[in-house]
Amino acid sequence: MINKYLPQIKNGNSKQFFLMAGPCAIEGEDIALRIAEKIVNITDSLNIPFVFKGSYRKANRSRIDSFTGIGDEKALKILEKVGREFGVPTVTDIHESHEAAMAAAYVDILQIPAFLCRQTELLAAAAETGRVVNIKKGQFLSAESMAFAVDKVKDAGNEKVILTDRGNSFGYQDLIVDFRGIPMMRSFQVPTVMDCTHSLQQPNQTSGVTGGKPALIETIAKAAIAVGADGLFIETHPDPANAKSDGANMLHLDLLEGLMQKLTRIREAII
Template sequence: MINKLEKTREIKVKDFTIGGKQRFTLIAGPCAIESEEMSLEVAKKIKDICDKLEINYIFKSSFDKANRSSIHSYRGVGMEEGLRILEKVKNEIGVPVITDVHEAWQCEKVAKVVDMLQIPAFLCRQTDLIIAAGKTGLPVNVKKGQFLAPWDMKNVVTKMAEIGNPNVLLCERGNVFGYNNFVVDMRGLLEMRKFGVPVVFDATHSVQIPGGLSSCSDGNREYVFPLLKAALSVGVDAIFAEVHPNPDTAPCDGPNMLYLDDLEEVLKVAIKLDDIAKEL
């Protein structure tokens, strides 16, 4: 039996929508904000690629990476400076922006700058955080916890709906499999799609090896492209990928980030698979 891909709810982000059976949206940028100059450079290059390939694009970078292996790990530039840089990227490059929030009090302030909020995977069950994010009225991308089954994310959808914000996206980033390892069950993408909301695949965190370098995380960048292709073949509404000009020098998540110079060729293949999956 061949199952056709069902449409998901369309969620408006700035001047485009995510979902339905449209071409996937790309959510991409460096893991953490390192500087204004680099953020603008990366956002501009990715936007140029996406404009050329007719892909909707959202710039992602975090002002704070609160979930770190070590107290000495790089966390970012902080909220004030981070929001200033994100606002500059938004206005100068002309792309919507998304960033993580870790505590409920951050949501209202961050929502004044960004176009979408993101809930980190470890915090997806934090009810106060989900409610605060939902009350901003912005779309919210909630990463599925590494410890949750895909059908458990129904509760996140319900929480958002009950506070009057149906604009939730669910993001797959792999499940814990033994120690220091993640696996991705592609069936989970289909399970979460049954809730009728857009589903995102996080291609880079899915290959992370948490704590793999003792005081920081390791990763298997070589598996990013194969997993991304598999997810697109199943059918997703957006691809999340952390991208860096030189990942090997990045202060965090370098081993699993994509090289910026490789992105265009990756996306060319991604479009072909997305078209097949969605019969575009």
Template structure:
């Protein structure tokens, strides 16, 4: 059986849910390896299938002066080292079609960013790698849009697709999570993932000294959103985790502290298992 199909089947069958987790961006090889080691330890202890996530390039930062990551070539080398060292699958995102082939040689899951969820050429290029495709729902999209996005993957010859809720714009500088979306996205006939960290972003909501803005967030509400999503019922949880969120170069306000990860996941597992009983 093809490795992507095998992993896809494993994730679909995961109970109570699978986990896509890691730091937002590759800060260094040392940091990513450290995070992967700790995440694997926690996930293994709790019996959750883990896919390690980190980005090689944050192409849609609010400011062109912001940290973006090591780039495609160096970033993939680091992610491959994580994969080999800890024997865990990898998910990372692409922003342009030309990146897909190279990323597909390393990543087990290719993630389509929310802003790009309708970009047909990007979706098709990602699909043609044969890897699992995780499509983030655009903050500007109705959940029904994800049916078409998932179909673009399938029509390109790839049946291994999942869709991910990551919040909806609620005026300027704010997102909300509508739990109904988790049910409506089932119409895409594929696994549904809840991004419990980006959903609490406040895009361009933080003014900087000297001018300009950056994205803020409501980290303290991550458990609230996570409990809601698990209670409604999702196949997977996506979350960004950091050992020092206050000093993270990207999305610090919405990364969950590594030291609190096990406790949160234990609570979510308990909620999900209780829900299965009914």
């Protein structure tokens, strides 16, 4: 099913970008279905291919008492239900090699977190499931260096790779986006995505809770589409202030439709 949604960039630009969106973490079935339904209605009306995202478990937290999940199997079954009920692909991140096969039984795309994008064994394990592998570019790496991550997946026998930029470390507590990375990573002949929410994180805050600049999500998204990104990654929630994970840099769900309308017009202008 996923091949229907991902543009074949070796044949030129797709007429439309695709959207990977959903909550940061799976908090429960009702809210996951509610978010998915709202996004499906928006993307269907604008003819935007949609992939529902949600972490079944959060492994990289600033504090040990931070929310990590509702239980692996429970969360993965919710992701499976979203995919089945709405007929859309789903994506979740994995953190260790042994998780690849488990998660692949429920979702269409396995995501490699940015901090783990050089972990050869993890990349190979994801590749060997046969699922699409979405690799987040490390904040500490250049776009050029992601060619090696792509090679690791392909050398493991899987050609289905996506690369996602999520900004570069800028000092100790901020990130900055270098949009030169989008065309560079597209030159590897894989779909390239801009993570419009994590790229606006402000990590390592003294409170132990990551901050963010959600007011700039639209700016990042517009620029990404303008430079040719194949897709956008956006975490969204109906109540970001009370989201259990990464609420500080999420887009309010009510703002998603207006943003997608603007981005669709930009896409039409550059094709």
